[in-house]
Amino acid sequence: MPTPDPNLNPDPARAGAAVTRRSFLRTSAVLTTGLAALAASLKPLLEMNDFPTAERFLQKYYKEMTPDDMAKVIKRIENEVEHQYGIRPHVRDLKPMDGVEFVYCLNLTRCIGCRKCVHACVAENNQSRNPEIQYIRVLRLPHGSLDIEKAEHNYAPESVPEKGYFYMPVQCQQCKNPPCVKVCPVHATWQETDGITVIDYDWCIGCRYCEAACPYWARRFNFTQPSIPKERLNPEMSYLGNRPRRQGVMEKCHFCIQRTRAGRYPACLEVCPAGARKFGNILDPNSEVSYILKNKRVFIQLKEEMGTSPRFFYYFDV
Amino acid sequence: MSPGGKTSAVLAGLSAIFVALAAGFLLDLRGPAALLYPIPLVATNFLDTATVRRSYADLVRAGDDLSDFDCYVCHEKGKPPKLRFDADEHLIVPTEHSDIVMGHGSHGRNNNCFNCHNENNLELLQTRDGHEVKFADSPALCGSCHGPTYRDWEAGAHGRISGYWDRDLGEAQRKACVNCHNPHSPRFPSRQPAPGPHLLRPAAAGTSSGGTPARLGNEWVSRVGRDSWRAAAKTNLGDLAREDQSSSDFDLTGARPTGAVVELTRNPSR
Numbered sequence: 166m167p168t169p170d171p172n173l174n175p176d177p178a179r180a181g182a183a184v185t186r187r188s189f190l191r192t193s194a195v196l197t198t199g200l201a202a203l204a205a206s207l208k209p210l211l212e213m214n215d216f217p218t219a220e221r222f223l224q225k226y227y228k229e230m231t232p233d234d235m236a237k238v239i240k241r242i243e244n245e246v247e248h249q250y251g252i253r254p255h256v257r258d259l260k261p262m263d264g265v266e267f268v269y270c271l272n273l274t275r276c277i278g279c280r281k282c283v284h285a286c287v288a289e290n291n292q293s294r295n296p297e298i299q300y301i302r303v304l305r306l307p308h309g310s311l312d313i314e315k316a317e318h319n320y321a322p323e324s325v326p327e328k329g330y331f332y333m334p335v336q337c338q339q340c341k342n343p344p345c346v347k348v349c350p351v352h353a354t355w356q357e358t359d360g361i362t363v364i365d366y367d368w369c370i371g372c373r374y375c376e377a378a379c380p381y382w383a384r385r386f387n388f389t390q391p392s393i394p395k396e397r398l399n400p401e402m403s404y405l406g407n408r409p410r411r412q413g414v415m416e417k418c419h420f421c422i423q424r425t426r427a428g429r430y431p432a433c434l435e436v437c438p439a440g441a442r443k444f445g446n447i448l449d450p451n452s453e454v455s456y457i458l459k460n461k462r463v464f465i466q467l468k469e470e471m472g473t474s475p476r477f478f479y480y481f482d483v
Numbered sequence: 484m485s486p487g488g489k490t491s492a493v494l495a496g497l498s499a500i501f502v503a504l505a506a507g508f509l510l511d512l513r514g515p516a517a518l519l520y521p522i523p524l525v526a527t528n529f530l531d532t533a534t535v536r537r538s539y540a541d542l543v544r545a546g547d548d549l550s551d552f553d554c555y556v557c558h559e560k561g562k563p564p565k566l567r568f569d570a571d572e573h574l575i576v577p578t579e580h581s582d583i584v585m586g587h588g589s590h591g592r593n594n595n596c597f598n599c600h601n602e603n604n605l606e607l608l609q610t611r612d613g614h615e616v617k618f619a620d621s622p623a624l625c626g627s628c629h630g631p632t633y634r635d636w637e638a639g640a641h642g643r644i645s646g647y648w649d650r651d652l653g654e655a656q657r658k659a660c661v662n663c664h665n666p667h668s669p670r671f672p673s674r675q676p677a678p679g680p681h682l683l684r685p686a687a688a689g690t691s692s693g694g695t696p697a698r699l700g701n702e703w704v705s706r707v708g709r710d711s712w713r714a715a716a717k718t719n720l721g722d723l724a725r726e727d728q729s730s731s732d733f734d735l736t737g738a739r740p741t742g743a744v745v746e747l748t749r750n751p752s753r
Binding site: 278284285460 | 509525647673677
């Protein structure tokens with residue numbers, strides 16, 4: 166029996182240098198397992214129904230877009246919406262106005278808790294109807310306390326207002342010092358010069374840090390593809406505002422940017438039957454909000470102690 | 484055990500775990516996806532921006548029926564109507580005006596039509612100090628008693644405004660007092676609230692103080708396997724289309740692929 170050539174029968178300690186039966190089996194077992202696991206983990210992609218187009222995937226960050234880029238993006242959004250809903254929307258990208266800073270005031274004496282603002286907002290801003298996404302949450306609080314721990318938002322009486330309670334609608338407070346903006350790892354949300362904190366829905370990665378950071382529970386996440394019935398779609402849209410969102414992005418109240426930057430009042434104010442909601446430019450000394458902050462008993466900014474400095478003020482008559 | 488043996492054991496263990504996970508994913512052992520319960524669309528009356536009442540000025544603008552303000556069809560000109568009071572000095576509202584509830588203030592001093600109406604010309608109003616006010620200018624009359632509220636209203640802090648906050652871009656319409664308050668009984672009327680947020684699982688409704696299972700309805704479906712409804716959907720698509728129209732006004736066409744419509748609106752257990 167000839168002595169085996171040492172080069173053909175390597176030392177087991179250096180098994181990697183050549184393929185033996187054992188190493189081949191081991192490697193192929195590991196490889197097969199790995200590939201199977203990879204395939205299984207990618208399986209949900211097969212069920213994905215909103216795969217990004219190259220155009221959307223390569224889209225620039227909002228602040229880096231030139232007007233030409235924006236025109237293209239708006240065209241893309243209009244096409245997508247028309248394809249999905251069969252309605253040609255009118256998408257705009259309205260910029261903040263000079264010398265304007267928005268402030269919202271809400272009269273707690275007048276609010277009757279009818280939740281009309283909630284649904285007007287949903288209708289105006291193309292929020293998902295199922296699962297429900299609502300920017301405004303109306304809290305019912307017992308008289309004599311402002312303790313949010315005692316608040317209830319699932320109240321369903323025959324008629325409102327109820328004896329012994331008052332109502333406090335809470336939505337995005339458009340903070341001057343917004344915690345949600347600080348935590349965003351990709352700068353997909355920021356504060357504009359007119360005080361509105363906006364979200365670039367195409368830049369958001371859906372990490373939900375902002376949702377966790379917001380002390381007002383004002384941010385909403387699209388856990389599924391939002392569903393909006395065709396006949397309830399609002400075709401008057403804006404890029405940073407109410408254009409339809411997709412699964413996996415955050416959204417929140419933006420003071421109806423598509424209305425307010427065109428000089429109009431927000432939808433929640435228009436629908437309020439009690440006139441409890443007031444909106445305007447705080448830099449204009451003759452505006453309603455300036456009058457309220459100067460003359461009325463404006464005594465809370467919600468969770469004032471958080472240092473967020475909301476642009477949303479609650480006030481009382483008398 | 485030698486170091487090589489240990490490595491093999493760990494590798495074998497990890498492989499087993501991965502294989503099990505892969506098999507689990509592929510066979511959907513994780514269980515069926517939770518279905519969404521159908522949520523009815525909110526009634527459009529909750530989206531209506533109209534005011535609670537219509538003022539005289541609104542009626543004139545819309546060219547509507549003004550016969551309620553045509554006093555001299557019944558009353559005689561130049562002859563102030565006589566007021567009648569009961570034993571407790573309460574005004575007796577004549578049957579012709581039985582729709583009027585006298586409830587302005589709890590002090591009992593507004594017990595007289597002519598505190599606000601002009602007895603010599605019923606088509607006018609009057610303040611307590613005798614100034615004549617037209618129906619279209621009624622806020623001035625209200626303001627003659629409710630000074631601070633009138634001041635807030637003038638500044639826009641009380642009452643409803645709609646239209647444009649930026650007066651350079653468009654007009655703002657300030658609503659009058661009588662758009663919200665009935666002058667004879669001015670307390671703001673209570674109303675039915677719009678539906679609150681729907682809970683994700685009706686089972687949780689029982690634990691919440693407000694949301695009751697009854698409100699959620701019994702067509703809310705239970706957790707059912709994805710594959711079973713898919714199979715059922717294939718066989719009964721015709722039935723489903725009819726069922727969708729009748730049982731749910733929630734149309735998702737366009738928002739999702741057709742399969743999802745079935746997923747959201749159909750009760751597979753039926």
